[in-house]
Amino acid sequence: MKKRWLVVNSVIVFACLLTIWSRVVAFAHVPVYILPGPRAVADAIRDRYPSLLGSLWITTGEAAAGLVASIMVGVAIAMTFAQWRGLRQLGFPYTILLQTVPIVAIAPLIINWVGAGILAVSVVTFIICLAPIIANTTQGLISVDENLIHLFLMYKATPAQILFKLRLPNALPNLFTGIRISAGISVIGGLTGELFAGSTRVGEGGLGYAIVYANNQMETAYLFALVFAATVLGFSFFFIVMFLEWLTLHNWHESSRPQMAE
C-alpha cells in the first residue's frame, strides 16, 4: 500500500514541476533558445528521435564498454593486491592517483594515442571507472574474518581455494558498491570523452558530441532532449546494477534487502 502511494505522489510532484516550468516560460516570454518549455522539448524528442536514439546508443555502448572493462581489470588488480601484501602497499597509492587525476586534462592525450572516436571515449570511461572498483574490491578481499582463514587452513586449502571460495565471495558486496559508483560515473565519463573525441564524422557522435553540436547551433530544445536522454541513461545503468546486486546478494547479505525495500 505504502509503495503505491509513493508512486502516485512521485507522479504528482513530477507533473507539478512540469507545469511550473511551462508556466514560467510562457509567462516570462523566455525565448526558446534560452529556455524552451517542456512542450518544445517533447517536440524536439518526437521530431528528432532517430538521431537522438543514435546518439544515445553510441554513448551507451561507450559507457558500458568502459565500465565492463574497468570491472574486469579492476577485479584482477584487486586480486593481485589481495594475494601479495607487498604489491598492495606499493601499488595502492597509484589507485588514489588514478582517482585524483583530472580526466579532462588527460582526455586530449588519450585521443593523441588511440585516435578520436568510440575507442578513445571508452578508454576515458574505463580510466575514471577503475579506481572505485579496485579500492572497494581490495577492501572486501582483505577483510575476511581471521577464523574463516583458520578454518580453510585446517582443511589444507590451497591459496587459490582461499581466494576463490572465501575471499572473492566475501568481496562481492564491496565489488557491487564499487560497480554502483562506477556505473554512475561511467555515463559522465562517456559524455566527457565525447566532448573531446566525440566523432570522426559529423552526425555520428554520441550524446556528449551532440550536446556540443546542438549548443553551437542554438538548438536548445534538442539540447534539453539530449540532457534528458543522458539522465535516463545514468538512471538505467544504476538500476541495472542495483538489480544485479539484488539478484546476487539478496539470499545471504544483509545490505541488499532494506535497500530494495526503500
Next chain:
Amino acid sequence: MVTENKGSIPEIALEGVSKRFRNASVALKGISLTIDRGEFVTFLGPSGCGKSTLLKLVSGLSPVSEGTLRINGMTPENARDLISFIFQDATLLPWRTVEHNVELGLELEHAARAARKERVARMLELVSLSHVAKHYPRQLSGGMKMRASIARALVSRPRILLMDEPFAALDEMTRDRLNEELLRLYNEQKWTVLFVTHSVAEAVFLSTRVIILAAHPGRVAQEISINLPWPRTAETRESEAFEEHVTHASRLLRGVYQP
C-alpha cells in the same frame, strides 16, 4: 576401528610447551600434559591464561615457541587430517546454504560428489538440521548455527575435536541442550576433545578431566578428574555428585583468580 596399544603413543602429548608472542609476552609457559585417546578434556581459567592459544598450538595454526607437541606421534601440522576446529562464532560462510557449509571440508578435499551429498545429509540428520538444509545462515538461530558448525566439523570424521568456547554466545537453555547432544555424539563417535569454556558447570558436565590454568604466564594450576557416571543427561545436573564437582572446581578456580 583399529584398537591401539594404549600408553605407547599418547593421542596428544605436550612436553614443556611454551608460547611467546612477537611482542615478547609469554602466553604459555612449561605446559606438560598427556591426553589419551577418547578423553574429554576441558580447560578453565581466567582470561589471559592462554586457553585459546593452547588450542591454536594443538591445531598447528600457531607454532610452538619451546618444547615439543606431538599428536599421535606427529607434529600438529602433519596431524591436521585428524583434527577439526570449532570456533566461538559459528564461522559459517554466509553465502552458502547450511548443506553447502557442511560440505565445505569435503569439497576442499575434492571428495567425490555423490559421497559428499550422502555424508552431509546424514550429518545434518544427526544434528537435527535436515529441515533447514537449504536455508542460509542468516535465517538460523544462534543454536542452529552452532549445530551447523558442529556438523561441518564432524563430517570430515575427525579423531580430535578442538572446541574454543563454542557455546559461549548462546542462552543457557540452548547451551545445556547442545551439551547433551554433544555428549550423545561423543559417546557414539569417541573423539578426543579439547574444550575451552568459562562455565564451570559446562566443564564438569562434559568432561572426563578438567584442567585449570593460571594466567601470566599461562600454566597448569590444577587437574580434576570428573568421574560422573555415563551416559550423562539432563538429570546428571541435578545429582549431588555433580554439585560436589562444581563446588570443588569453583573453589580451585577461585584460587587461581586471586593475585
